[in-house]
Amino acid sequence: MEGAELAGKILSTWLTLVLGFILLPSVFGVSLGISEIYMKILVKTLEWATIRIEKGTPKESILKNSASVGIIQRDESPMEKGLSGLRGRDFELSDVFYFSKKGLEAIVEDEVTQRFSSEELVSWNLLTRTNVNFQYISLRLTMVWVLGVIVRYCVLLPLRVTLAFIGISLLVIGTTLVGQLPDSRQYRPQKGGICVANHTSPIDVLILTTDGCYAMVGQVHGGLMGIIQRAMVKACPHVWFERSEMKDRHLVTKRLKEHIADKKKLPILIFPEGTCINNTSVMMFKKGSFEIGGTIHPVAIKYNPQFGDAFWNSSKYNMVSYLLRMMTSWAIVCDVWYMPPMTREEGEDAVQFANRVKSAIAIQGGLTELPWDGGLKRAKVKDTLKEEQQKNYSKMIVGNGSVS
Amino acid sequence: MGSRSSHAAVIPDADSIRRETGFSQASLLRLHHRFRALDRNKKGYLSRMDLQQIGALAVNPLGDRIIESFFPDGSQQVDFPGFVRVLAHFRPVEDEDTETQDPKKPEPLNSRRNKLHYAFQLYDLDRDGKISRHEMLQVLRLMVGVQVTEEQLENIADRTVQEADEDGDGAVSFVEFTKSLEKMDVEQKMSIRILK
Numbered sequence: 001m002e003g004a005e006l007a008g009k010i011l012s013t014w015l016t017l018v019l020g021f022i023l024l025p026s027v028f029g030v031s032l033g034i035s036e037i038y039m040k041i042l043v044k045t046l047e048w049a050t051i052r053i054e055k056g057t058p059k060e061s062i063l064k065n066s067a068s069v070g071i072i073q074r075d076e077s078p079m080e081k082g083l084s085g086l087r088g089r090d091f092e093l094s095d096v097f098y099f100s101k102k103g104l105e106a107i108v109e110d111e112v113t114q115r116f117s118s119e120e121l122v123s124w125n126l127l128t129r130t131n132v133n134f135q136y137i138s139l140r141l142t143m144v145w146v147l148g149v150i151v152r153y154c155v156l157l158p159l160r161v162t163l164a165f166i167g168i169s170l171l172v173i174g175t176t177l178v179g180q181l182p183d184s185r186q187y188r189p190q191k192g193g194i195c196v197a198n199h200t201s202p203i204d205v206l207i208l209t210t211d212g213c214y215a216m217v218g219q220v221h222g223g224l225m226g227i228i229q230r231a232m233v234k235a236c237p238h239v240w241f242e243r244s245e246m247k248d249r250h251l252v253t254k255r256l257k258e259h260i261a262d263k264k265k266l267p268i269l270i271f272p273e274g275t276c277i278n279n280t281s282v283m284m285f286k287k288g289s290f291e292i293g294g295t296i297h298p299v300a301i302k303y304n305p306q307f308g309d310a311f312w313n314s315s316k317y318n319m320v321s322y323l324l325r326m327m328t329s330w331a332i333v334c335d336v337w338y339m340p341p342m343t344r345e346e347g348e349d350a351v352q353f354a355n356r357v358k359s360a361i362a363i364q365g366g367l368t369e370l371p372w373d374g375g376l377k378r379a380k381v382k383d384t385l386k387e388e389q390q391k392n393y394s395k396m397i398v399g400n401g402s403v404s
Numbered sequence: 405m406g407s408r409s410s411h412a413a414v415i416p417d418a419d420s421i422r423r424e425t426g427f428s429q430a431s432l433l434r435l436h437h438r439f440r441a442l443d444r445n446k447k448g449y450l451s452r453m454d455l456q457q458i459g460a461l462a463v464n465p466l467g468d469r470i471i472e473s474f475f476p477d478g479s480q481q482v483d484f485p486g487f488v489r490v491l492a493h494f495r496p497v498e499d500e501d502t503e504t505q506d507p508k509k510p511e512p513l514n515s516r517r518n519k520l521h522y523a524f525q526l527y528d529l530d531r532d533g534k535i536s537r538h539e540m541l542q543v544l545r546l547m548v549g550v551q552v553t554e555e556q557l558e559n560i561a562d563r564t565v566q567e568a569d570e571d572g573d574g575a576v577s578f579v580e581f582t583k584s585l586e587k588m589d590v591e592q593k594m595s596i597r598i599l600k
Contacts, residue, residue, distance in 0.1 A: 072596050072597060072598050072599060073596075073597040073598075073599060090560070090563070091544070091560045091564060092564075093527075093564060093568065093576075093581065093584060093585060094585055094588050094593070095547075096466065096523050096526050096527065097523060097588075097590070097593040097594050098593070099464055099465055099466040099470075099547070100466060100470055100522070100523060100526060100594065101494065101593065101594055101595075101596065102460075102464055103461055103464045103466060103467060103470040104470065104490075104491065104494050104596055105460075105596055106458050106459075106460035106461040106464065107442075107455065107458060107461060107470075107491070108435070108438060108491065108596060108598070109438065110458050110459060110460045110461070111459075111460065112458075112459050112460070113441060113442070113457075113458060114441075117441060315444075372459055376457070376459050385459075385462075385463045386462060386463040386464075386465075386467070386549070387549055387550075387551075388463070389463045389464065389465055390465050390547065390548050390549035390550075390551055391549075391551050393465055393547055393548060394548040394549070394551035394552050395551075397548070397552075397560065398548075398551075398552050398556050398560075
């Protein structure tokens with residue numbers, strides 16, 4: 001009996017602490033400064049760890065900017081220069097060198113595939129999951145790592161699980177926690193507008209909703225994610241659809257048009273990339289959201305990878321294991337930039353408009369811009385892109401009628 | 405600190421692969437990491453489909469021929485040693501390779517001759533050691549798609565074969581191929597340097 005009593009006492013003290021220090025202050029929008037202190041300690045520890053690692057490894061094997069430069073030396077000359085000729089030169093047997101080199105380079109490393117796996121860090125942040133290239137350095141570092149594991153799994157994890165449990169049950173029951181902050185961010189999306197952002201994980205949604213309420217548009221999921229989605233629909237109208245069904249897409253466009261026409265409804269939140277990218281780049285924005293008309297409010301979201309990797313690789317991890325990884329990271333730190341609204345200009349079609357917004361978001365967030373379709377995560381590239389390359393090459397060898 | 409990354413112990417036959425291809429340990433780890441990233445379903449080998457998923461390769465005019473080069477002898481799968489063997493052709497030529505060759509050891513995969521042989525194979529569809537006019541036409545057609553007429557393509561194929569053909573058999577053998585490219589800086593054009 002004593003064991004049960006003790007367990008009961010611990011549980012109730014725990015809950016009171018959580019309620020007192022975290023829930024109540026956040027309900028009233030007051031910050032106790034605990035997070036700030038935690039972050040300061042964390043940064044100091046990681047800096048110490050980095051210095052230890054650098055002292056420990058021999059000079060040659062330190063990764064220098066490998067994340068941004070890539071693993072092979074690239075020669076980015078266009079096709080004409082690479083084929084060492086002028087326009088209208090004839091076909092040579094040696095043309096094959098250029099193409100085979102480009103092809104093999106793509107096999108060793110391509111811009112797109114690497115965006116669908118987690119970013120590699122230049123210096124280790126004491127999490128095993130980001131440890132790709134670091135080896136054993138010293139006993140002290142290992143001790144700190146062990147301490148880190150204890151802190152993350154025995155303190156942070158139960159804390160976050162408790163919060164999540166409370167949060168999700170309240171959500172499912174149908175009440176909304178009020179968390180309206182004073183209106184100090186001038187560019188926040190207004191009613192009747194469309195909010196557009198780059199996509200890394202479902203946490204993007206959580207972060208944006210702490211600042212305002214949105215109606216969401218997204219892919220239907222199963223499991224825990226599905227439960228949350230269905231619960232949200234009970235509270236206000238969202239648009240969930242099936243990515244692969246063509247009919248659905250037209251339906252979605254129709255519903256979106258109706259939604260923004262009604263000025264009383266909440267602003268819509270859309271992620272035009274169509275899938276989660278690993279937060280180092282912004283991929284092609286699908287034109288669908290930009291055809292509807294209305295004002296677009298771009299938002300750039302950039303996570304700091306040093307504290308925890310927020311990218312959700314849905315083909316590798318399901319929702320629950322993703323949440324577990326999130327809750328055992330040090331912290332999720334992100335920067336959110338609300339940008340001035342944009343509208344489609346005269347003579348600009350949906351695709352150009354989409355690209356313009358994409359560039360703005362990429363520049364603001366410090367991400368690279370890629371023309372490739374995020375759908376490449378799941379499907380093959382379209383034939384039209386290959387035809388373009390073939391056209392370029394044909395123009396060179398035949399073009400000016402210089403065939404003998 | 406143990407992790408889920410590639411360690412030398414994980415790569416089977418790492419030593420023999422290193423001797424055969426000449427890649428450094430670090431490069432081999434990188435390539436193994438890449439091999440596993442491409443192998444989406446964790447089968448342990450790559451199929452043609454896995455390579456076709458690479459966007460930049462699928463739009464390459466010679467993409468199909470390059471993918472074929474990974475599957476010699478009609479096989480449908482390529483394992484890691486096979487994967488690395490093809491990539492070894494593109495290893496830059498370093499000084500250590502051109503030092504006095506041990507006559508008993510086979511020629512390194514990234515020698516000039518082997519690089520040329522890889523390029524030759526891209527044209528030689530039936531692997532009979534000769535590029536016939538017909539094969540030249542087919543490869544050209546792959547590279548230009550529907551953008552060029554049959555007549556123009558035939559002219560180009562005829563001209564190319566004629567220029568390289570020395571013994572007049574209407575086809576280009578490997579020796580003739582090598583001869584016609586003797587002034588070309590093959591080592592530089594067919595090299596991919598892997599940064600440490």
